Amino acid sequence: MTIGSAIGQKIGAAIVAPIGWLAAIIDAPLKLWQRATGTTGMAAFFLAPNMLIFGVFVLAPFVINFLYSTTSGNAFFLPDRSFVGAEQYQRLLECGSYLDPSTCREDLFWKAVHNTGLFVVLQVTLLIVVSMITALILNREIVGRSFWRAVFFFPVLLSPVVVGLIWRWILQRQGLLNSMLYQFGYQPTEWLTDRFWAFAAGITVSVWAHMGFFTLILLAGLQAIPRDLYEAAEMDGTRPGRVFWRITLPLLMPNLLVVIILALIRAVQIFDEVYVLTGGGPGTSTLFLTQYIYEVGFASLLRNPGLAAAASILMGAVLVVLTLVQLQVGRRNEKKGARE
Amino acid sequence: MSNVVAFLTRRRGGRGWHWTDVFMWAWLIGALVLMFGPALWLALSSFKTPAQLAEFPPTLLPxxxxxxxxxxxxxxxxxxxxxxxxxxxxxxxxxxxxxxxxxxxxxxxxxxxxxxxxxxxxxxxxxRFATENYTQPFEHFDFLQYLKNSVFVTVVATLITLLTNSMAAFALSKYQFRGRNLVLLLIVGTLMVPLSVLLVPLYSVISAVGLFDSLWGVILPTVATPTGVFLLRQYMLTIPDELIDAARMDNASEWQIYWRIVLPLAAPALAVLAIFSVVWRWNDFLWPLVVLSRKELYTLQVGLNTYAGELNVQWHFILAMTVVTMIPVVLVFIFLQRYITAGIAGTGLK
The missing domain is CATH 2.30.30 (SH3 type barrels.)
Structure with a gap:
């Protein structure tokens, strides 16, 4: 990592300094603890705060989630809930035809599954294509590369709520986009209240917000490709298209796979920016899985935490599979790297 | 002057303009407009009076x-x-x-x-810039309170993250003990289960420990970040063990070694994690939305969403408050963007 620099040091030091006195106070009792328990005891001490928080707020909920998904009722206190076994799962999976959400018992869940599936396919495709083109361009010898890289990175830092509001303001009926269309003589369009356009807007806005991140990773991969390969190709007079398919793409492939899976994992969880943009509407046309879980678990009047937990476990299963594939790909890359 | 033009239009290998050059500049200039334009348009609009906001087609300036x-x-x-x-x-x-x-x-x-x-x-x-869009929400609405809440959550969560993550990273990089790999595996595992999956049970845990509807309930579940532990551990592995052994010879306690030697040496990595953490916590939305129910506890993101979701959206206030919400992130972008991009390129985390 190339982050060591004077400013970095200063920021780090400024953060650490004010609590210096605290460190001095707890040193004496810690020495006693160290004498009593030795190195293992100290390791336990250093791990304790993080692992305690981790255990209570990540590990315990992870286990409890399974318990929740086997109970029913709308109480949040686990002992107040009645055990129903796999009923919640059966309810979620009861379906006439999985291709038609309206034939399912939990039609909203399946609508969300369908929407999320379509969103994932379209958004990830567009995201990867756009990020790839951008990374290829930024990898050329251009004036002010770091400036251009920063340009694409700006939306990545914005909060999803801000992203949603920025685009709501532009896409609303009297917004900038419609007024530009109007001035060129086109009819204004209801971007956010039309089923098709709202979905398209959700995809576009999320690509806009995240492409800078993926461009960055792809660019790092491109820059790791040895320059002499390109020089050799140029000497042989290879056409640029062929250079891309025969050199760039194969050598970038490990990196690209990781990026695609990362994009998939993120896309499956899509929520905030589209929720602020469209609120899941019109109707249920931009209702995605995370919003479904949130609304069934908390927001709706007929809240059903058990059902929400079961749905979240099904979504989590998809994410676990994706992550395992990612780890597998990463390990294969490492092995390959070791052989070369 | 001609030198500058020659420099800017210089082409690879001295050849003339290739179609890819045209495409490249069209793409970059288009991106410049598309990436900054929307936020700029929002900022310009935020200085317009309600009457001006209702105009169609709108003017560029207020x-x-x-x-x-x-x-x-x-x-x-x-x-x-x-x-x-x-x-x-x-x-x-x-x-x-x-x-x-x-x-x-x-x-x-x-x-x-x-x-x-x-x-x-x-x-x-x-x-004329309608600055009352900025002053009125602070006087008549709870926005000042939201701002305070957001600052509190961001600062406290970041400090706790830095402390707990660096302690854990120290133990995981500089100690040999039984179960170390198990702990590492547990932490890797959490990368798989994001918060959106744990929403329901986490809510019940928060309620059970009495943190529901409190800012601590927003802070605590977010601070044990696996990515933070990893980032710091990878960095601490590069600190030579000889340094620590030498300190032990000099009778330094383990805590002193962590505090006086390892932390200062890990400052660059801590800085990256601090920047990340500030952006993460400032931008958090879904979890605060679930945990906070009293209006006076809302963070800026939740407050903004609530006001923007009302039937009669008061856009002139929403736009101004969106700009306020954007300011810290824009500052991070202007001054610290290099660190973040270096951090992402180096670790692949966000």
Whole structure:
């Protein structure tokens, strides 16, 4: 990592300094603890705060989630809930035809599954294509590369709520986009209240917000490709298209796979920016899985935490599979790297 | 000058413009507009009055009708470029408007009232920034409270993250003990289960420990970040063990080694994690939305979403408060963007 620099040091030091006195106070009792328990005891001490928080707020909920998904009722206190076994799962999976959400018992869940599936396919495709083109361009010898890289990175830092509001303001009926269309003589369009356009807007806005991140990773991969390969190709007079398919793409492939899976994992969880943009509407046309879980678990009047937990476990299963594939790909890359 | 042009239009291998060069610059310039344009448009709009926001098509800059104080009238009057019945055009001040007839006076000679059709007058407009969009939400709404809450959550969560993550990273990089790999595996595992999956049970845990509807309930579940532990551990592995052994020889306690030696050496990595953590916590939305129910505890993101979700959206306030919410992130972007991009390129985390 190339982050060591004077400013970095200063920021780090400024953060650490004010609590210096605290460190001095707890040193004496810690020495006693160290004498009593030795190195293992100290390791336990250093791990304790993080692992305690981790255990209570990540590990315990992870286990409890399974318990929740086997109970029913709308109480949040686990002992107040009645055990129903796999009923919640059966309810979620009861379906006439999985291709038609309206034939399912939990039609909203399946609508969300369908929407999320379509969103994932379209958004990830567009995201990867756009990020790839951008990374290829930024990898050329251009004036002010770091400036251009920063340009694409700006939306990545914005909060999803801000992203949603920025685009709501532009896409609303009297917004900038419609007024530009109007001035060129086109009819204004209801971007956010039309089923098709709202979905398209959700995809576009999320690509806009995240492409800078993926461009960055792809660019790092491109820059790791040895320059002499390109020089050799140029000497042989290879056409640029062929250079891309025969050199760039194969050598970038490990990196690209990781990026695609990362994009998939993120896309499956899509929520905030589209929720602020469209609120899941019109109707249920931009209702995605995370919003479904949130609304069934908390927001709706007929809240059903058990059902929400079961749905979240099904979504989590998809994410676990994706992550395992990612780890597998990463390990294969490492092995390959070791052989070369 | 010709040198500059030559430099800027210099092509690879000295050849002329290839179509890919044209495409490249079109892509980059287009991106420049598309990436900054929307946020800039929002910022410009945030200085417009509600009347101006309702205009279609909108103007680029915020305008307001110019006003003048005229002798004999208490309130300042709006100025209009008026086509007078005698055919001349003059700047007049409107006294009142009755139906389609406007009554105007000459600001210099206010005694004589002229009546013209409203179609014959155009408002005199000047660029004016409606700063009341920014001041009023702080006076009349809870936005100051939201801002305080957001700052509190961001600062406290970041400090706890830095402390707990660096302690764990120290143990995982500088100690050999049984179960170390198990702990590492557990932490890797959590990368798979994001918060959106744990929403329901986490809510019940938070309620059980009495943190529901409190800012601590927002903070604590977010601080044990696996990515933070990893980032710091990878960095601490590069700190030579000899340094630590030497300190032990000198009778330094383990805590002193962590505090006096390892932490200062890991400062660059801590800085990256601090920047990340600030952006993460400032931008958090879904979890605060679930945990916070009392309005006075809302963070900026939740507050903004609530006001923007109302039936009658007061866009002039929403836009201004969105800009306020954007400011810290824009500052991070301007001054610290290099660190973040280096951090992402180096670790692949966000």
């Amino acid at each position: 305008y307001a009708t110019q006003q003048a104080t005229v002798e004999g009238y208490d309130k300042p009057l709006n100025l209009f470029t008026t086509k007078l019945p005698d055919g001349t055009t003059r700047v007049m001040a409107e006294v009142r408007r009755v139906g389609t007839v406007s009554q105007l006076v000459d600001p210099k000679a206010p005694s004589e009232i002229v009546k013209v059709n409203i179609a014959d007058r155009q408002p005199v407009r000047e660029i």
